[in-house]
Amino acid sequence: MSRLALWSRRRFLHATAVSIPVATALSGAESFAAPAKGSDAAALQARIAGTVVVKGDAGYETWREAMIWQRAKADRRPDMIVQVERVEDVQEAVRFAAANGMKVTTRCGGHSMAACFLRDRGMLIDVSRLDGIAVDKAAKIAVVGPGVFSRGLAERLAEDDLAFPGAHCGTVPISGFLLGGGVGLNTNAWSQGMSVFAVKAVDIVTADGRLLRASETENRDLFWAARGGGPGLFGVVVRFHLQCFDAPKVIWGASYTFAYGELDAVTRVMDTVVPRLDKDVEVLFAVAAAPDVAEDAPVEQRQRIYLDINAFVASEAEGRRKLAPLLRDPLIARAIDRIENRAGSFDRYYSDNEASFPQGFWMGDDAWIDRPMEAVEILKRHIPNCPAPRGTPLLLYMGTNKMPEAACSRIGRFYLAYYMEWDEPAQEAASRAYCLKLFKELKSVSSGSYINEMDQEGRPEDIRDCYSPEAWARLARLRRQWDPKGVFHGFYGQS
Amino acid sequence: MKSLSPKAGLVAALLLFSGVAAGKALTTPQPAQDSATVVRELYEAFERGDMAALERLIAPDATWTYYGPADKLPFGGTRYGPAGVADFFAKVDETLENPVATQFGYIVTGDTVAVPGTEESTVRSTGIRYKADLVHVFKVRDGKIVSFEEFIDSGKVLLAFQGDKSAGIAAARPSLGSGAGKAIFTTCAGCHGNAGEGRAYMYAPNLTGQDPDYLVRQLTNFREGKRGKTDDAHGFQMVGRATAVPGPEGVKAVVSYIAALPKLPAAPVAQRPMPAAIGELVQTCATCHGEAGEGNPTMQAPALNRLDKRYIAQQLVNFRDGKRGYHTDDAAGATMAASAKAIPGQAEITALANHYGRD
Numbered sequence: 001m002s003r004l005a006l007w008s009r010r011r012f013l014h015a016t017a018v019s020i021p022v023a024t025a026l027s028g029a030e031s032f033a034a035p036a037k038g039s040d041a042a043a044l045q046a047r048i049a050g051t052v053v054v055k056g057d058a059g060y061e062t063w064r065e066a067m068i069w070q071r072a073k074a075d076r077r078p079d080m081i082v083q084v085e086r087v088e089d090v091q092e093a094v095r096f097a098a099a100n101g102m103k104v105t106t107r108c109g110g111h112s113m114a115a116c117f118l119r120d121r122g123m124l125i126d127v128s129r130l131d132g133i134a135v136d137k138a139a140k141i142a143v144v145g146p147g148v149f150s151r152g153l154a155e156r157l158a159e160d161d162l163a164f165p166g167a168h169c170g171t172v173p174i175s176g177f178l179l180g181g182g183v184g185l186n187t188n189a190w191s192q193g194m195s196v197f198a199v200k201a202v203d204i205v206t207a208d209g210r211l212l213r214a215s216e217t218e219n220r221d222l223f224w225a226a227r228g229g230g231p232g233l234f235g236v237v238v239r240f241h242l243q244c245f246d247a248p249k250v251i252w253g254a255s256y257t258f259a260y261g262e263l264d265a266v267t268r269v270m271d272t273v274v275p276r277l278d279k280d281v282e283v284l285f286a287v288a289a290a291p292d293v294a295e296d297a298p299v300e301q302r303q304r305i306y307l308d309i310n311a312f313v314a315s316e317a318e319g320r321r322k323l324a325p326l327l328r329d330p331l332i333a334r335a336i337d338r339i340e341n342r343a344g345s346f347d348r349y350y351s352d353n354e355a356s357f358p359q360g361f362w363m364g365d366d367a368w369i370d371r372p373m374e375a376v377e378i379l380k381r382h383i384p385n386c387p388a389p390r391g392t393p394l395l396l397y398m399g400t401n402k403m404p405e406a407a408c409s410r411i412g413r414f415y416l417a418y419y420m421e422w423d424e425p426a427q428e429a430a431s432r433a434y435c436l437k438l439f440k441e442l443k444s445v446s447s448g449s450y451i452n453e454m455d456q457e458g459r460p461e462d463i464r465d466c467y468s469p470e471a472w473a474r475l476a477r478l479r480r481q482w483d484p485k486g487v488f489h490g491f492y493g494q495s
Numbered sequence: 496m497k498s499l500s501p502k503a504g505l506v507a508a509l510l511l512f513s514g515v516a517a518g519k520a521l522t523t524p525q526p527a528q529d530s531a532t533v534v535r536e537l538y539e540a541f542e543r544g545d546m547a548a549l550e551r552l553i554a555p556d557a558t559w560t561y562y563g564p565a566d567k568l569p570f571g572g573t574r575y576g577p578a579g580v581a582d583f584f585a586k587v588d589e590t591l592e593n594p595v596a597t598q599f600g601y602i603v604t605g606d607t608v609a610v611p612g613t614e615e616s617t618v619r620s621t622g623i624r625y626k627a628d629l630v631h632v633f634k635v636r637d638g639k640i641v642s643f644e645e646f647i648d649s650g651k652v653l654l655a656f657q658g659d660k661s662a663g664i665a666a667a668r669p670s671l672g673s674g675a676g677k678a679i680f681t682t683c684a685g686c687h688g689n690a691g692e693g694r695a696y697m698y699a700p701n702l703t704g705q706d707p708d709y710l711v712r713q714l715t716n717f718r719e720g721k722r723g724k725t726d727d728a729h730g731f732q733m734v735g736r737a738t739a740v741p742g743p744e745g746v747k748a749v750v751s752y753i754a755a756l757p758k759l760p761a762a763p764v765a766q767r768p769m770p771a772a773i774g775e776l777v778q779t780c781a782t783c784h785g786e787a788g789e790g791n792p793t794m795q796a797p798a799l800n801r802l803d804k805r806y807i808a809q810q811l812v813n814f815r816d817g818k819r820g821y822h823t824d825d826a827a828g829a830t831m832a833a834s835a836k837a838i839p840g841q842a843e844i845t846a847l848a849n850h851y852g853r854d
Contacts, residue, residue: 051677059672062748065741066678083681085689109685128681129689149685155696171732173685351728 049085072361074115083126095209109173114456116492140244146175154346162244165195170350180230180452181408186312188399189280201241207483228408230451232491234483248312251344252319257337258305281311284396299384364419365439365455367446368412374445387430388420409471410448460493530635534608554639563649591616623663625655676752698729704758704801721822761800762853788851795827804852
């Protein structure tokens with residue numbers, strides 16, 4: 001560690017004429033005992049096309065903060081950040097980490113709300129510049145770099161009349177999203193509930209620096225782990241081979257706004273009506289602030305329920321037909337606002353959805369729910385007390401698919417997520433405490449959590465509940481087999 | 496935030512003295528064990544945090560003196576030997592933060608080396624940041640430093656310790672550091688491409704070859720609510736990303752990085768036949784954007800021949816529909832919005848975009 005810091009300091013001094021701001025270069029310094037050669041990190045830099053930054057560099061903090069998408073910057077500092085430019089860089093970096101006893105994590109878009117990729121020790125490999133989309137239209141296969149955004153993938157595939165169940169948020173890269181399982185668009189119809197089941201193979205750099213293909217036929221154990229192992233995966237995926245689907249001609253949809261007092265009624269419709277719809281009709285609702293209502297107004301006045309319905313279909317007529325059973329429900333007539341007969345597209349979906357995710361300070365948590373009425377009973381007790389200026393619970397119907405054999409092994413009929421957003425750092429602690437208390441209580445009605453949006457910082461002890469007991473044990477076994485020296489960090493809180 | 500370990504603090508304080516990379520002997524070094532070399536080695540040992548070298552370079556009976564009242568400045572007074580030097584730096588670290596050291600050069604006379612410079616630090620207890628002139632005077636014997644004296648404007652330092660704001664200077668903003676531009680560009684690359692070339696599938700324009708001041712202005716507009724309303728479908732996603740840039744200094748850093756990227760070829764506007772329908776409109780455009788759409792920084796007009804056709808068309812629509820150039824503080828945008836309203840319709844917008852834009 002200190003050798004790296006020293007190397008960095010010297011490099012910085014050489015680059016600077018006279019005036020040396022040194023204070024920023026100090027947090028990692030630990031001892032004088034290290035030999036003066038200190039050029040290991042420089043040697044890594046010489047071997048890769050990417051960028052090596054070490055704790056102690058003058059620019060380190062800027063790099064560290066740039067690794068996190070949102071404004072809440074977790075207070076953890078890896079010893080080294082390596083932003084790779086090509087697959088070979090990943091291999092070099094992993095070998096370097098192994099040789100120097102550093103533990104590796106990987107980031108791409110830095111959207112993990114827990115910033116689980118940021119640890120206080122080791123190397124953070126940034127794969128965000130590994131991009132590229134190659135489409136085999138006839139085979140309906142796309143080979144995609146980890147840095148590709150969900151929105152970009154949708155637009156590119158549309159050129160070939162194809163589609164993929166990407167993330168709901170367009171600026172989320174596909175990599176971390178898929179590795180954690182992926183609660184994606186139209187997964188009930190396309191990919192057995194989770195996007196990762198449309199991953200046919202990955203190219204992955206393993207702990208020994210090798211680049212391997214993992215699929216149903218090659219390195220099957222590794223493939224099993226890559227499909228859901230998420231931040232606990234012992235490798236760096238550098239390419240995804242995706243099964244694509246015929247693009248919908250239209251995303252036919254509608255949105256309805258309800259008074260907060262309809263929460264039970266809306267949930268009941270989600271529980272009893274929505275599951276009878278065709279699988280390519282995706283329905284979710286969010287509880288969010290009504291526009292232009294004071295933050296201290298009673299919850300019934302300041303909160304609204306936004307029900308969003310989207311059918312991924314071949315024609316307007318098909319969309320109308322598929323939405324009809326839901327739109328006939330008496331609930332719909334009680335909407336206080338509505339957008340109907342929406343002939344949408346991925347472009348429109350992502351533009352509309354983007355407005356829900358302004359840049360702010362964020363955290364969140366989630367739970368798999370089979371009986372939503374019970375979950376909403378708990379939610380109703382807590383929502384009035386939410387201290388975050390913007391707290392948004394969301395309930396998405398997932399379907400009842402039998403999941404393929406993979407590390408991704410937990411799901412529920414419903415996905416319940418809750419996002420907290422605040423404006424001032426001082427509002428953080430209360431928001432986190434509220435969220436933690438609520439989700440500890442929700443454990444009584446949930447069947448685990450989705451690793452990607454789970455509050456890994458707040459309740460690391462529950463990370464195992466993102467997996468079935470068998471999958472959790474198998475992941476640990478495979479880790480010992482594929483990464484016997486522990487080159488990769490384990491899940492947050494475990495290394 | 497955990498406190499620094501004593502050793503880390505020592506490294507911090509040592510570094511205060513290490514900014515000597517540009518130091519040069521101002522007079523010809525004397526023979527024997529070149530005194531300047533020894534002093535240079537000491538500074539380099541500071542630089543590396545190399546304790547073993549310090550012990551080798553500092554005589555066991557060396558004196559280490561900082562001229563100032565020891566009862567009021569904890570690092571003041573005279574100390575002895577390497578242990579005394581370590582104690583000196585520990586006291587510095589306990590009481591000062593964010594030190595910046597400057598050395599102007601070496602003045603060598605026999606076994607004596609004088610190093611004039613400045614020191615700038617913030618006193619932890621008062622928060623006052625001072626900048627004081629100083630001279631370090633070393634005496635070297637048999638390859639070891641036997642005496643160090645720091646002649647510093649300790650009156651100013653003392654005032655800063657006593658909370659007298661007259662001794663203070665404006666605290667420098669913490670530097671984002673070298674390489675900050677590329678670091679910040681991490682948040683841009685996903686849409687604009689690794690080389691800033693733009694990505695049609697993210698509706699993100701080419702950034703290369705564009706006027707840096709224009710880029711700063713637009714990033715600032717996105718940050719400050721002057722561009723990127725929620726109904727600006729592909730502009731709104733910029734608001735979050737621009738807000739993620741760390742402050743105005745970060746905006747400058749990332750734009751500097753972008754400005755240094757290889758430029759993509761501009762659209763060959765001059766070689767393109769002019770559709771009659773936009774012949775007059777183009778005269779208007781040229782007033783600010785130039786004959787070939789090359790842009791004109793003095794008019795705050797961006798290069799159109801660096802942007803792709805779809806982007807230009809979309810922006811013209813945005814200007815016309817009040818989605819851009821709507822803010823009173825965005826004067827250049829307001830000018831463009833007024834001009835865009837003079838464009839008859841979508842056909843002319845398409846023709847203008849095709850005339851100026853890259854394929």
